Amino acid sequence: MMAILFQRSTYLCSDLNNGDYINKFECMICIDSLSIFLNNVRIKIEENDNSILISEAKKLIKIGKFKDERIKTFYNSFLYMLILILKNVTIENRDNIKHPLTENVNKYLNRLNRKFSSKSFEVRYAIRLIFVMTLTVSLCKIFNISHLYWIPLNALLLLQPGYEESNKRMITRPIGTVIGCIIIFFIYPYLPGVTGIFILSFLMLSIMYSLTPGTWYQPIFSTVYALSMASLSMNNTTAIQMRLLYLFIAVFIVMLVNNLLFPNKKEYMFKLNINTLNDIQFMSWELIYKSLLSHIDNGMFHNALNYFHMIYMDSENYIKGMEDTNKAKKYRDILTVHWRMLSEAEQILWVIQTRSIDYNDMENLFRLADYFTHLEINDLFIDNDYLNDNFIFEDDNVNYFTRQYIININRLFEIYKNINI
Template identity: 35%
Template sequence: MKDGNLPVRLRWSEGVKLFRSRWKGARPTVFFFIALFLMITVCFGSAYAMAVSGTTTLFQVRRNREHTLGDYVRLFFMCMLLCVLAMVATRSGWLCVLLNLSVPFLLVFFQSSQFAPKGYIGYAMTFVFLELRPPAPEEMETQLLAVAACTAALILALAGYGWWRGRTEKKRDSVGESLDRLAALLKRMAEEGGSDEVRKELYGLEQSFHRMGYRNHRLPGSSDPQKLFYNMFAILFQRAVYLVSDAAWQEEVLPPERREALEGLAGLVRAVRAAQTAEERAAVAEQIQAMLADTPLPEGRLRIFYRSFLHRMLLLLRHWGEVRPVRHPLWRGGGGRELWRRLRERLSLERFEMRFALRLSVVLTVSCTISLLWDFEHTYWFPLHAFLLIQPSYEESAHRMVTRPIGTALGCLLVFVVYPLLPGVPGVFVFSFVMISLMYCCTPGTWVHPIFSTAFAVTMASLTMEDTVAIGLRIFYLLLAVLLVLVINRFFVPTRREKQFRSNLHTLTHLHATYWDMVSQGLGGRVDPAFSSEILTEFHLVYDAAMGYVLTLPQGEERTEASTLLLTLWNMFSELEQVHYLLQAGAIPPEQGPGLNRLARTLCVEMDRPGPPLDAISLEAGMEEGDLGYVLGRYLASAHGLSRQLAGVEQAARKRE
């Protein structure tokens, strides 16, 4: 063997491993598509095969989720409703405009967010694809039956796949694994002190629980029974990050009593991990109460962390296994104004959901209306391409407008070469199924993905027309779609990353203001923990999205300033969360209550749009003492100068836009 051949063989070996991995992941989706395509084609005819793509996408995005009977009922209802709306949209031009403006908008508005930008994709594809080849009035009943059959097959496949996965795959205990890691990290903190490595791992665990607790946006109401539970774990890790993020604490050598406190928390976490029954958890809860009664730590960050950690563990044990849904406080008395305020915020053009929903609706309205009114061959390829090109972010759409034409051209070339060699209709179907199988193994948005989707579509179209005509039409409609999406993305509320970053900064400061308002309300009565956990989750997910943008900036002053600003906002929010903890724990002396309320009302106003008055805020006399004074002092120290930092970073982002 020559040495020169080794790199080539290694690359080939890596390519084979990658394909095997992709094929293993795509195999259930491929088999589902082929089986469903054959079922619909044989039972109803190829004219109704458009329902297969949307149904397959729903299977692809949902197959690894846990489903209840209620989920299946809602899934069936939504698919049938979208089928009816799609058929109504094809009855006239004005109905097409009306429904394509409203249905995609609502799907994005309620199914997507910047944390789950493609939450809309399954239902939206179902609606759009079902209106691309409108049935005649006498065929509508058959269309409904075909969609009902597809949805029933989808539900059976999801249930069967979930059962099979449960039997063949070891169910991951994410909570147990995270508790093991937390215990190990606390032990390490006791032995070594804080470090960037420990902080990053704790932060990663915190973000994972925030995302597990997060659900796509919906109107306030009954929350997922597991949502509050996951958010409690996220707060637990956040408080550990709060401790190790203190530079002074990282540098000092921990005295024996502090190491003992952290080791005690590590042992407690292991005890919680080992507790399997209600009786065992009750025993651990008694142990926590004893630890709270004996806290020999001096005032400062470690004492606050220690006690807040114990309180959070106690709350977790009380809610462990609880399945009752938690009602959001907006549904209580006086909640109507807050609900309306939140809806107005969602309808703001600064919000990701609003901007993308508008762009998607306009693109589909124009393309679907032209397809409906233009009596020409395969005009439905125009809205199909447009739907796949328009993406939540401007940058991703721009990327696809380059990669999709390249992949489409290569796919057309592949069909031009291979189609004459295919042995009749059976050969066409075999080749098409190979192409669609390879497509599901590829990453959407790359130039490779449209090679196989184009080869599948053009080959199937060649059963009813010349292959060269199908190739020409495919490229022609793609160019029209590129032109339409290019114009809409450029001139109609584009969602550029710089603008989204500025919007995220406003959201972060607004969440500070909302949390201070909650603190003020908490001084007069108890605040539902579901409300505070939702604010915490949103803050940390928005922060993560903003930091993700900052890390894409080139190394330099702008990136450093933006990173410093975000870390400042994160530290301030951590201090604010500790204020809320002290309030919940009843650790605020009665004489400090009025001063805290006045400070909370002031910061509720000033943090919504931070300006120079923020620099002049200081603690009242008598507020500097105790744990509360320690936390508030750190918060205000970070807040001073915040308005100047925000103005500088936003100005730099505006220049890049």
């Protein structure tokens, strides 16, 4: 739980530091208040009874009336996680924690089944990889030519999950290989026999593994290494010719497969990532539903959080490279709203985990979780009157975060109406 607190705090602090649109004064009050309380926890935390610290944390939640949505979310997230830690750290609660609910096997299998779709990123890459490796290895088996294994080896290095990354390597690898061939052609005559070849090979291998794959200079060292070793069993000039020929055969095969068979272009990958963010929102409400029934394993949300930020960062990198600034702004708004929604769902989860809400609020959350897990979030618009008539929460924090979540759902709905994704 300490690890989750640290991880969440890192993500939230990172968000607080982005841009000038955050209320700096409120941010200072928030951080100052939390740091003082955390120092107090460090001094007073014990294994027998932390009820005084828990009461202080709940009091801080009540008096922390921040106007900025991001700061309020961060503030409550930190304190609710600390309350959970303070409760579970005591010997009595450690012994009484029930066996946590794990993920439902059927739902896991359903998600796995979706992964085997032809639209899945993993399946599309796997099909291309199977096709390329089957073709290139078959060439090795059919034609008994020396060092023909260089074709599948080069093809494996050229074929990447992303279409653009593969195209980049089909430029950088030939450049590095040609430079490497020129270097070995001129220095080979001056090598002092087998000992010199082994020393050069060891040096090239050491440098090669310290460089970033996919760059134009990394293949220089791998080429010098491969050709120096190949020269022990064949003429150096012949080895250079074969190295270049096999590389260009591999480039041709990979280029053909990359363009004709399920190309994973960046735009397609971005759309998949956005759909994945919707799935993660769905998963968060599944966890809320489970937490209302029993104590859940905090690692389940920890995994969802890691997955979310991996997708978030990948999507953000794509947006940074876009030329259409208007479209990029809308895409960035989608990411921001998804981040806020997950943070708000997390707050609701921690409130439930601390058992700080009454029966009526739990019943309403049951119905709300059931409502969200049966609808597509990006096609959903929730009217405030509908919310007021059907979901009334007595707990101020649950009421605040559910309403903020619904406001953000409506924001997503408006964004999706004006953009094709």
